Amino acid sequence: MKNEPNFETFHQAFSSRIEVNAALDGALDASVQDFERLKKACLELETTISIVDKGDVEDQYRAYHAAITIFAILAEWKHAIRNAEQDAQRFLNSAKLKASEAEKSSAFSADERLTIFLDQVAGVKSANELDVIQDHLKQWSLPLLLFANLPLKGFGDGRIPAWNRNSEEPEKLKTTVAFLKFDIDGEPAQQWNYLKPGTSYDLTIEVRVSHWPKGASSLSLKPVTVDIREKDWLPSFSFEKPEGDGPFILTGTGRAVLEIAHSFGSRPYEFLYAAEFDDTTHCRDVAIVGHRRLLLEGSDVNANPLTGFSNVDRHLFSIRDKFRTFPGLHSDDVANTMILLSGLGNIAAQALRDGLFEVGTSESIYQKEATKMLRNRSDIGEDLQGHPAAAGGITDLTFRGIPLELKVENKKALFPKDFKKYFNQTAAYAIGLGKRLGVLSVLEASPKNEPIGIVEDDIEVFMHSSGQSQVIIVVAIIRGGFPKPSTYSR
Structure with missing residues (x-):
């Protein structure tokens, strides 16, 4: 049986759908702004879909989300080619594998528009072909998700919503921690980031948490690196549980200092941020997604000039x-x-x-x-x-x-x-x-x-x-x- 109109879900689905459509238009352009915006919008749409049950309208959103997520990988492939990144082909291979593994038994896999999309992805050989796929996604219309099916589970002879706020043991939800962006001194972090050794920089991190696990009071973000001595060069972040219901956008700023310069020919410093809640007993699992790796260049040409110019x-x-x-x-x-x-x-x-x-x-x-x-x-x-x-x-x-x-x-x-x-x-x-x-x-x-x-x-x-x-x-x-x-x- 359908629930009463769920305006919260409707607004979430509508706003994230609009955001996806707005970012889609420029996702293949040279600027990475719309591409990063598209990835963020995909995460928003995923959160909305995760809280609704099966249904015709709901499955149309799932089919669209499956397609737009694969397209984001294809867009990243084109950006990698444009920037001559190492092994750019891995993005195309990933997109084709995800398309081929689209679960045929799922209700939304029979969606005609998704079938066309998956066939287009399977035949891609050149980045120039992505414009056709992009046009197909732009023409993909979706109904309004106003009357959403909520997940149900058995209880005696009847059925009740799985998320019952009066229940002492609600169903464990999956929590997603998505790394949205890093800023260094107010500027978005790039593929390679130059930090003068011995100089303090502001490192700002922004993450999105889909559901805050019950019982958890804080979320910690800590840098991980190969050499343990480098770990303290970047700040750790701790966020207390926010008020209200998720999803939550959390932002923190700390000081970053590369204490030792490395030689001109060596690899840059590489840091990976790990996320951890202090209690995940009541959480099904925690998925960490998004770009959470920082490559920091620590060569000092003032102390060791290369050419003198x-x-x-x-x-x-x-x-x-x-x-x-x-x-x-x-x-x-x-x-x-x-x-x-x-x-x-x-x-x-x-x-x-x-x-x-x-x-x-x-x-x-x-x-x-x-x-x-x-x-x-x-x-x-x-x-x-x-x-x-x-x-x-x-x-x-x-x-x-x-x-x-x-x-x-x-x-x-x-x-x-x-x-x-x-x-x-x-x-x-x-x-x-x-x-x-x-x-x-x-x-x-x-x-x-x-x-x-x-x-x-x-x-x-x-x-x-x-x-x-x-x-x-x-x-x-x-x-x-x-x-x-x-x-x-x-």
Whole structure:
């Protein structure tokens, strides 16, 4: 038998449905704002569905929730591809597996719109196909959930609602603790977060609790890390039981301090927040969901500068972060490539500042000068080898097995993407040396009639296909051929 109109459930379902629909429109865009909003709305809708029993209308909401949850994974797949994240394909595999495992015996699995959606997911091969699935979800209409079936259980010859506020032993409910977001000094946490060692930052955490377990008086959130000595660098949070009925949104702020800097080539600090109630006797189980991992970068370029030029150092950090997203790279190769790029970045900055290379500088002169300037660095020195053999040819330079190919362009000003004609040669040397990384440095010494050259634009990373192999090519342009600045105004 249907209950009386349940306005609380109606408002919850209606507001979360509206929120899902609003976030759905921009979930595939480059900005992650709508995507994060979609994940949060999915959790809200899940909470509403969890408190209602079976029924035609209720099952329509379950079918829609199943679809929108899988679509959120597909949206994350597209964002991962866009950001060149490591192993982005895992999101597509997860979405397809969830779609294939949709329980055929469930009442809502027969929903025609869900069936169409699951077939669309099964056939996805490219991120460009997600727009069609998105349009299908936008056109998915749902009735109002005003008369909701409440869960019932047997009692004698009759049936009573499972959640009876007068009952001394109500049915145990599942509690979900959802991590909604982290803020660092008021800004949303990113995939990589840079914290200067020894400096205090405000870390704000926001969580959502679907049901507060009976008997529990507090919820604790504690950081977990591999090295126990790092645990106290991030704050723990404790929340007392709020007044009223769930779901609850809880927010806390504490101080975060990375006490020790790590080397430029090492992995960032990684922390995972765990959630725990002080009493779960009357709770069926506690599910912890959402993004609760923080990657914190603790390199200190002020204490240990890479190139001597702060703008170049910052750009090399972004280059290193791109390396981390490529699967299969050896950590030593990444570290050695970054040392080599630190030397090239220093040369590039000096060339722009001091006009080191004249118009028409030959390749032999450039090789001689670049070799001398690189070997002058204490972190490179004798490890820079000249003209070792690789892949049946002779490389220009190698640094601990990383090939460095040197070229010269004296005709016109070009940019990193314009030197793809040299990628195959650089990739062949890298493969011949057993590496998946190669560096191509080009002296661009054409005559200049206007200012040109920003180091941040002149050092760029490319993924190059060579047969069935993927080789990362870093292009570093050194600018030359500059007249005196006063000549530009003549």
